[in-house]
Amino acid sequence: MRRNSVTNFFRHKSYINIRMLLRVIGWLLLVEACIMIIPCIAGLLYGERSTLQFLICIGITTGVAFGLMSLRPKSREMGKREAILLTGMTWVILSLFGMLPFLICHTHFTITDAFFETMSGFTTTGASVLNTLDNVPHSIILWRCICQWIGGLGIIIFTLAIIPMLNYAGGMQLFNAEVTGITHDKLRPRISSTAKGLWMVYIFLTIILMVLLTFSDMNLFESICYGLSTMSTGGFATSDMALNEWDSTYIKSVMVVFMFLGGVNFALLYKVAHGQFKGLLRNDALKAYLIIFAVAYIVFTLNIIYRGMVTEIEDVTIDPLFQAISILSSTGITEPDFNDWGPIAVIIMVIMMIMGACAGSTSGGAKIDRFIILVKFLGNEFYRMMHPSAIRTVVINGKGTPQPILLKPLAFLFLNVIFILVCSVGLLVCGLQLKDAFFCCLSAVSNTGLGTDMTGVSGNYNAVSDGAKWLLSFLMLTGRLEIYTVLLIFTPAFWKK
Amino acid sequence: MKIIIAGAGEVGTHLAKMLSTENQDIILVDSDQARLDDLDSNYNLMTCQGSTSSFQTLRDIGVEECDLYIAVTPFETRNITSCAIAKKLGAKKTVGRIDNSEFLRDKNKQILKSIGVDYLIYPENLAALEINTALSHNWARYWGELHDGKLLLIGVKLHQDSDLLNLKIKDLPVKSHDFHIAAIKRNNETIIPTGNDEILHDDILYFITTSKYVNEVMTLCGKKKRVIKKIMIMGGSRIALRFARLFSNNYNIRIIDTNRDHCEYMATEFPECEIVHGDGLDIEVLRQNNIYQYDAFLAMTESSESNILSCLTAKDFGVCKTLADVENLQFFSQAENLNIGTIINKKLLASSHIFKLLLDADESSAKFLSLADADVAEVLVKPGAKITRHPVRDLKLPFGMTLAALTRNDEVMLISGNTEIQPGDSVVVFCLTGTFNKLEKWFN
Numbered sequence: 001m002r003r004n005s006v007t008n009f010f011r012h013k014s015y016i017n018i019r020m021l022l023r024v025i026g027w028l029l030l031v032e033a034c035i036m037i038i039p040c041i042a043g044l045l046y047g048e049r050s051t052l053q054f055l056i057c058i059g060i061t062t063g064v065a066f067g068l069m070s071l072r073p074k075s076r077e078m079g080k081r082e083a084i085l086l087t088g089m090t091w092v093i094l095s096l097f098g099m100l101p102f103l104i105c106h107t108h109f110t111i112t113d114a115f116f117e118t119m120s121g122f123t124t125t126g127a128s129v130l131n132t133l134d135n136v137p138h139s140i141i142l143w144r145c146i147c148q149w150i151g152g153l154g155i156i157i158f159t160l161a162i163i164p165m166l167n168y169a170g171g172m173q174l175f176n177a178e179v180t181g182i183t184h185d186k187l188r189p190r191i192s193s194t195a196k197g198l199w200m201v202y203i204f205l206t207i208i209l210m211v212l213l214t215f216s217d218m219n220l221f222e223s224i225c226y227g228l229s230t231m232s233t234g235g236f237a238t239s240d241m242a243l244n245e246w247d248s249t250y251i252k253s254v255m256v257v258f259m260f261l262g263g264v265n266f267a268l269l270y271k272v273a274h275g276q277f278k279g280l281l282r283n284d285a286l287k288a289y290l291i292i293f294a295v296a297y298i299v300f301t302l303n304i305i306y307r308g309m310v311t312e313i314e315d316v317t318i319d320p321l322f323q324a325i326s327i328l329s330s331t332g333i334t335e336p337d338f339n340d341w342g343p344i345a346v347i348i349m350v351i352m353m354i355m356g357a358c359a360g361s362t363s364g365g366a367k368i369d370r371f372i373i374l375v376k377f378l379g380n381e382f383y384r385m386m387h388p389s390a391i392r393t394v395v396i397n398g399k400g401t402p403q404p405i406l407l408k409p410l411a412f413l414f415l416n417v418i419f420i421l422v423c424s425v426g427l428l429v430c431g432l433q434l435k436d437a438f439f440c441c442l443s444a445v446s447n448t449g450l451g452t453d454m455t456g457v458s459g460n461y462n463a464v465s466d467g468a469k470w471l472l473s474f475l476m477l478t479g480r481l482e483i484y485t486v487l488l489i490f491t492p493a494f495w496k497k
Numbered sequence: 498m499k500i501i502i503a504g505a506g507e508v509g510t511h512l513a514k515m516l517s518t519e520n521q522d523i524i525l526v527d528s529d530q531a532r533l534d535d536l537d538s539n540y541n542l543m544t545c546q547g548s549t550s551s552f553q554t555l556r557d558i559g560v561e562e563c564d565l566y567i568a569v570t571p572f573e574t575r576n577i578t579s580c581a582i583a584k585k586l587g588a589k590k591t592v593g594r595i596d597n598s599e600f601l602r603d604k605n606k607q608i609l610k611s612i613g614v615d616y617l618i619y620p621e622n623l624a625a626l627e628i629n630t631a632l633s634h635n636w637a638r639y640w641g642e643l644h645d646g647k648l649l650l651i652g653v654k655l656h657q658d659s660d661l662l663n664l665k666i667k668d669l670p671v672k673s674h675d676f677h678i679a680a681i682k683r684n685n686e687t688i689i690p691t692g693n694d695e696i697l698h699d700d701i702l703y704f705i706t707t708s709k710y711v712n713e714v715m716t717l718c719g720k721k722k723r724v725i726k727k728i729m730i731m732g733g734s735r736i737a738l739r740f741a742r743l744f745s746n747n748y749n750i751r752i753i754d755t756n757r758d759h760c761e762y763m764a765t766e767f768p769e770c771e772i773v774h775g776d777g778l779d780i781e782v783l784r785q786n787n788i789y790q791y792d793a794f795l796a797m798t799e800s801s802e803s804n805i806l807s808c809l810t811a812k813d814f815g816v817c818k819t820l821a822d823v824e825n826l827q828f829f830s831q832a833e834n835l836n837i838g839t840i841i842n843k844k845l846l847a848s849s850h851i852f853k854l855l856l857d858a859d860e861s862s863a864k865f866l867s868l869a870d871a872d873v874a875e876v877l878v879k880p881g882a883k884i885t886r887h888p889v890r891d892l893k894l895p896f897g898m899t900l901a902a903l904t905r906n907d908e909v910m911l912i913s914g915n916t917e918i919q920p921g922d923s924v925v926v927f928c929l930t931g932t933f934n935k936l937e938k939w940f941n
Contacts, residue, residue: 172538172539186543186544189542190541
């Protein structure tokens with residue numbers, strides 16, 4: 001008799017609505033399966049054996065997706081807890097299915113390697129365990145880049161835009177859990193239209209980038225792959241030589257522009273696309289982003305000149321520009337001679353890795369927005385030491401910030417530092433050297449994907465142990481979801497009824 | 498549809514929450530950021546901090562393309578100003594909340610319309626009218642009229658003396674189609690019943706019936722009609738005063754309030770009512786005021802808890818009809834389970850009133866009544882709709898949805914299994930929250 005009745009709102013919130021969670025994940029897997037069709041087609045065009053193998057992956061994913069979707073939840077209610085759990089689970093489960101092509105098509109992969117590679121893709125870290133890309137089928141190379149592209153703006157936001165089922169309050173919370181930054185701008189009243197708006201900007205920019213890249217020496221396939229991995233500030237390459245294959249100033253210039261755009265708040269880009277330029281001039285994060293970019297360029301250039309490495313004009317123009325934005329936007333593509341740039345360049349690089357670009361962009365790191373608040377807050381503190389009775393607020397984008405919002409980014413930055421230190425110890429235990437451990441940890445949490453001594457600057461993680469790979473995968477995810485979302489799941493308070 | 502709600506007070510917040518689940522674009526404006534924060538992060542709507550009567554704010558949120566502008570701040574003049582601005586900036590329809598009955602007069606309405614306030618909403622007035630309906634049909638928990646009273650929706654709580662107890666719906670002792678049990682509320686659940694559902698003690702049954710058969714429903718439920726003359730009101734709130742203003746000629750009203758100044762104000766404003774200074778929660782005070790002589794007790798204080806408890810006390814004193822103002826929605830369902838007669842909620846009344854306005858703007862569906870977790874809607878059947886293909890019994894409607902009655906050529910009739918629905922009919926549908934969005938599939 002109760003089957004056709006709904007429970008009242010008093011009954012909810014006391015348990016986690018696991019069926020609804022799995023059902024939504026089923027939908028997400030279906031979306032992933034649809035996306036897998038693209039590399040499958042690429043494989044077909046290149047006449048590769050991987051086409052059939054991709055079909056198997058699509059089959060498995062679709063099967064599981066339909067299995068999960070057939071679950072009938074007792075209620076469709078999803079609270080905050082479900083939203084946070086769903087966000088975390090989505091990234092993990094989608095990575096688990098996303099690694100199937102690596103496992104099935106490319107037999108050298110162990111599960112650890114495949115998971116690491118997929119997670120590195122989805123989180124736009126761009127760290128790879130592949131020693132060489134020479135024998136890797138085109139479809140797999142494309143799949144890596146697609147992973148980055150989807151993960152760049154966010155898997156869940158992508159789904160919010162296309163699945164109407166999530167277009168309600170629960171979807172709102174998913175959005176909040178996945179989008180980076182302190183506060184989240186809504187572009188439109190409905191969450192699905194906001195997500196659509198963001199994706200339109202993203203797709204539009206990606207297509208322009210691809211078209212611009214086809215004008216260079218790259219072939220169509222490479223343009224598409226670099227388009228996907230650059231716009232998402234991920235940085236997966238198509239060959240071992242990466243960009244050195246072309247060494248073209250044109251390609252680098254185009255990529256500098258789009259890596260820069262990838263680091264700008266997409267809500268801001270959306271508004272500009274709709275003719276609202278007012279916010280652009282008033283945006284402190286954008287200003288700071290430009291300033292940091294400029295300072296990094298100048299320091300890099302001076303450093304190059306000082307070390308006497310100038311042989312041609314590109315060495316002081318496009319190369320340091322490219323290097324600066326590649327790190328700042330957490331893309332993580334490096335110049336071939338970066339190892340010779342010396343310790344000052346490395347220090348600047350570390351600072352930029354911690355910082356990242358603007359909130360609400362595809363970049364990683366702790367986000368410039370938070371550092372602006374920290375700096376302004378500290379400025380006020382110093383001022384108050386001299387003038388104890390002065391009342392000052394932190395002014396961001398021309399508006400005063402209330403106290404509670406102020407504390408969030410400060411706490412986040414503190415947590416970020418502690419988290420990196422603690423996890424570096426974890427990597428040490430897994431057998432990495434001190435410098436490597438710290439650097440890899442930072443690189444994973446900031447989603448940059450650079451390495452150092454052992455892993456090499458271009459970021460090959462094949463040498464590290466399996467334990468370290470799992471830990472790094474976890475760090476990449478935690479960094480992408482801005483620490484809180486993932487760590488919250490591990491707190492006892494989260495599970496308490 | 499783009500709807501802007503100005504003012505995140507109780508009514509505004511509630512409306513925003515409700516409408517955001519209905520596939521509407523909602524923007525909520527308030528000058529107090531703290532009120533908006535929670536809504537912004539938890540509901541599918543957009544918020545904007547700013548003054549509701551600022552040109553800049555209204556332009557920023559795109560008032561020129563909004564279909565409905567609802568001003569529900571607590572300040573009447575501010576609402577009127579902001580409606581006027583919104584209308585001149587291009588809002589299609591505007592609704593303003595007022596708390597002055599003068600504005601409701603027809604000739605004054607015209608003036609307000611000319612300056613840009615299309616509709617007025619006066620929640621206290623709605624509540625006062627609702628109270629009067631409840632008192633005149635005091636045997637029912639809920640009384641709703643459709644099509645000028647031709648079609649009635651009646652909610653009744655069943656007690657020991659009803660003939661319907663422990664019967665299955667299919668075994669009811671009724672000839673043909675005099676009424677239709679559209680929903681049953683049991684504990685905290687609303688059930689859309691099928692033939693096999695049994696009627697139990699303490700259920701609240703929602704009947705759809707025509708005015709002809711009202712008495713039959715009343716006798717079946719074991720209820721009797723009582724004439725109410727003497728009313729005691731606890732708390733001189735705005736609803737209470739509005740009620741006193743409208744109906745002081747029909748009833749003998751005694752108002753008890755704890756605030757001496759307010760009592761004196763009421764005494765000068767409402768000379769025909771008896772005003773008592775005292776605490777209505779104090780049993781001694783009630784006894785001194787001869788509560789057992791009263792026909793009805795209205796608990797109208799600010800505190801929902803006190804209202805619920807004092808109604809229970811009044812019941813113990815033998816008052817036949819009690820009525821509580823429960824503004825706290827969390828208590829709503831609990832209060833319904835208790836033995837209090839009717840429950841009034843200003844917010845629900847105001848929001849269902851605004852839903853009706855939405856009907857004017859958007860013809861396809863109209864939710865006009867929200868019970869705790871079920872909705873009642875009247876929907877126009879479009880040609881070629883899925884629902885016209887078979888008689889109702891063969892339709893295989895989803896669980897949680899029932900067709901109650903229809904209007905065809907101004908004729909009201911109840912729907913049975915054999916009814917065939919035709920395009921152009923307007924059908925009253927009961928559905929549980931969550932199934933509402935399936936309506937479209939069936940009716941378009």
